[in-house]
Structure formats: C-alpha cells, structure tokens
Amino acid sequence: MKMISKIILPIIFSIIITGCNATNNTIEPVKEEVKESNVEVVNKDTNTEIKEENKVDNKEEQPVDEKDLAVVYFSVTGNTKTVAEYIKSELDADIFEIVPKQQYVDADLQYNDRNTRATKEQDDKTSRPEIKNDIDISKYDTILLGYPIWWGDCPRIIQTFIETDKLNGKNVIPFCTSGSSGISGSESTLKQYKDVNWQPGKRLTTSKDEVTNWVRSLDIKSSDKSKENNNLNTIKIEVNNKELIVELEENEATNELVQKLNSGNVVVEANEYGGFEKVGSLGFSLTREDKQVTTKAGDLVLYQGNQISLFYDSNSWSYTKLGKVTNMSANELKEVLGSGDVTLTLKK
Numbered sequence: 001m002k003m004i005s006k007i008i009l010p011i012i013f014s015i016i017i018t019g020c021n022a023t024n025n026t027i028e029p030v031k032e033e034v035k036e037s038n039v040e041v042v043n044k045d046t047n048t049e050i051k052e053e054n055k056v057d058n059k060e061e062q063p064v065d066e067k068d069l070a071v072v073y074f075s076v077t078g079n080t081k082t083v084a085e086y087i088k089s090e091l092d093a094d095i096f097e098i099v100p101k102q103q104y105v106d107a108d109l110q111y112n113d114r115n116t117r118a119t120k121e122q123d124d125k126t127s128r129p130e131i132k133n134d135i136d137i138s139k140y141d142t143i144l145l146g147y148p149i150w151w152g153d154c155p156r157i158i159q160t161f162i163e164t165d166k167l168n169g170k171n172v173i174p175f176c177t178s179g180s181s182g183i184s185g186s187e188s189t190l191k192q193y194k195d196v197n198w199q200p201g202k203r204l205t206t207s208k209d210e211v212t213n214w215v216r217s218l219d220i221k222s223s224d225k226s227k228e229n230n231n232l233n234t235i236k237i238e239v240n241n242k243e244l245i246v247e248l249e250e251n252e253a254t255n256e257l258v259q260k261l262n263s264g265n266v267v268v269e270a271n272e273y274g275g276f277e278k279v280g281s282l283g284f285s286l287t288r289e290d291k292q293v294t295t296k297a298g299d300l301v302l303y304q305g306n307q308i309s310l311f312y313d314s315n316s317w318s319y320t321k322l323g324k325v326t327n328m329s330a331n332e333l334k335e336v337l338g339s340g341d342v343t344l345t346l347k348k
C-alpha cells in the first residue's frame with residue numbers, strides 16, 4: 001500500500017495532470033479513487049471536475065463535545081480552506097490557518113516541472129518549510145487538521161507544524177482535499193509522530209453536504225477518554241460468546257470501518273463457505289484496494305467491497321485486507337467458529 005501511495009499514485013496523478021493538460025492527446029480522468037460516498041471533486045488547479053450524487057443525508061446529530069475543538073489547516077488554492085470553514089461552522093470551533101513564511105505562488109505549484117518548489121519539497125523528506133504565524137492550540141483537546149494532498153502525501157509544512165510538538169497528547173483528526181488521491185498515504189507519514197493520538201482521517205471534497213455529514217458522524221472524545229478506550233488499531237468481533245481481537249491494517253477501508261463502529265456495533269450474518277471462511281454482508285460499502293492474496297487463519301478481509309470474510313484456513317483470491325485476529329491460535333479460532341453459519345458482532 002505504501003508503495004502504491006508513494007510511487008504509483010503520484011505517477012498516476014502525474015499522468016492525470018499531464019493527460020488533462022495535453023491538447024491533442026486527451027486522457028480520461030482516472031476515477032479509480034472516486035469513492036461511493038458523496039463526491040464532488042473540483043480540482044481548481046486542473047479544471048478536472050468529477051461529480052456524483054449525494055447518496056447520504058444523515059441529519060442525525062451525534063454526541064460531539066464542541067468545547068475543546070479547533071480546526072487547523074493549510075491551504076494554497078482554497079479547497080482545504082473551504083472545507084475547514086464548513087467544519088468550523090458545523091462545530092462552532094475555533095479555526096487557525098498555517099501560514100507559510102514564504103507564500104506559495106502559482107509557479108511553485110506546477111506539477112509538470114519536477115523543479116518547482118512544492119514538488120522539490122515533497123521529494124525531500126527532510127524539507128520543513130517555515131511557518132510565519134504562531135498558532136496557540138494549547139487549550140484544545142481535539143484538533144481537526146486539514147491539508148491538500150501533494151504527491152500522495154501531506155505537504156512538508158504540516159510536518160513543520162507537527163514538529164513544534166503542539167499536537168502532542170491531543171486527539172487529531174486529519175482531513176484532506178485532493179484531485180483524486182485518498183488520505184492513507186499521508187496518514188502513514190502522520191503516524192510516525194507517536195505522541196499524537198491520531199484518529200481516522202478522511203479525504204473530503206468541497207461539497208458542504210459531504211463535509212457536514214462527515215462531521216456529524218464523528219464521535220469526538222476528550223483526550224483522556226480516548227487514551228482509556230479508543231485503541232485505534234484494533235476492533236473486536238464477538239462470535240459464539242467469545243471475543244476476538246482484530247489488529248487492523250492501515251487503509252481507507254479500516255478508517256471507514258472504525259468510524260462506523262464509533263456510532264455502534266455492526267452485526268454480520270456470516271455463512272460457512274468452502275471449509276476455510278465465514279463470509280457475510282456488512283450492509284454498507286468500504287473503499288476497495290483489492291489485491292491477490294493468500295489468506296491465513298485469522299485474516300479478516302473485505303470481499304467485493306461490501307462483505308467481510310473471516311478465515312480459519314487459507315484461500316487465494318483478490319481481497320482488501322482489514323486485519324488479523326491476534327488473541328487466538330488457528331486451532332482455537334477454528335473451534336470457536338465451528339462448522340456452520342455464525343453471527344459476527346463487530347465492535348470498537
């Protein structure tokens with residue numbers, strides 16, 4: 001996955017940009033990463049526009065502690081700023097902009113030239129562009145941190161900000177805007193900073209409905225509560241009165257699954273199949289990053305985007321890996337799952 005985000009994805013992005021700018025050689029925008037969620041991608045830089053209908057209109061209010069929240073964002077061409085302001089007004093949160101000491105001008109942002117400033121900064125992992133303003137977020141527990149995706153990653157100035165240690169000990173929910181790339185490549189960079197309680201992030205478009213629905217789906221907890229009970233990297237599965245601990249992969253699908261589980265348990269009626277798995281419908285879709293894999297006992301995978309399979313033996317197929325059971329041996333798991341259909345209750 002890292003490979004895809006860091007190498008292939010920027011190449012795809014480069015191809016999109018080159019293709020869209022070419023005059024006689026039109027290449028269709030790649031829609032691979034445009035998800036089922038509400039999508040209205042307006043990439044002002046490239047004039048690419050991809051729209052889908054809003055499918056979700058969830059007006060149900062979620063419990064959100066708004067007192068300790070702030071939105072911090074970096075934006076050059078205004079997309080992330082638009083999203084940050086929607087979040088601010090939905091949560092009535094304070095908002096701060098990360099302002100670079102040396103402003104980015106158009107010439108700094110040209111994708112086709114590897115020698116332009118933004119691209120050179122992304123290519124140099126040690127680059128830390130200076131920040132002009134002093135952002136005091138000491139009184140907030142939870143920060144929503146927004147940025148554009150640059151070459152599959154967060155802009156290096158975001159690392160400058162994190163390295164001020166101002167986010168240490170806080171819950172931080174990343175969000176990004178992009179032409180088409182997802183957030184997961186940048187999350188790998190963010191998670192190197194282990195003193196921050198990173199929450200699942202989200203790529204958003206400048207659709208107000210999409211932003212509002214996402215904000216309402218968040219279950220924002222105080223830092224202390226989060227440390228007690230919000231281990232991001234695991235979920236549980238209850239089956240036949242036993243509890244399985246599943247260590248999650250880092251990808252969009254697991255981010256989305258954790259967000260679902262923050263709003264309540266998910267019950268999957270899973271059928272016995274093939275003498276190696278229990279498989280059943282989730283009732284919703286997650287982002288697919290299918291790859292041909294050979295599963296092992298304990299693997300939890302996403303199948304066809306909307307079903308999960310829990311393996312007690314091996315099979316080779318194209319799946320998106322979600323995680324693996326860590327608290328049982330293969331034999332124990334096989335015994336717990338039994339020979340018939342099972343009810344899997346997924347929970348945080």
Ligand SMILES: Cc1cc2nc3c(=O)[nH]c(=O)nc-3n(C[C@H](O)[C@H](O)[C@H](O)COP(=O)(O)O)c2cc1C
Binds near residue numbers: 077078109111178182
């Ligand atoms: C240097 C540079 C690199 C970019 N790389 C990507 C990329 O890898 N994938 C992508 O989908 N969009 C990429 N974009 C597009 C931006 O992510 C997108 O336009 C974003 O919404 C800009 O946010 P802003 O308006 O807040 O600055 C890139 C833009 C720039 C300037």
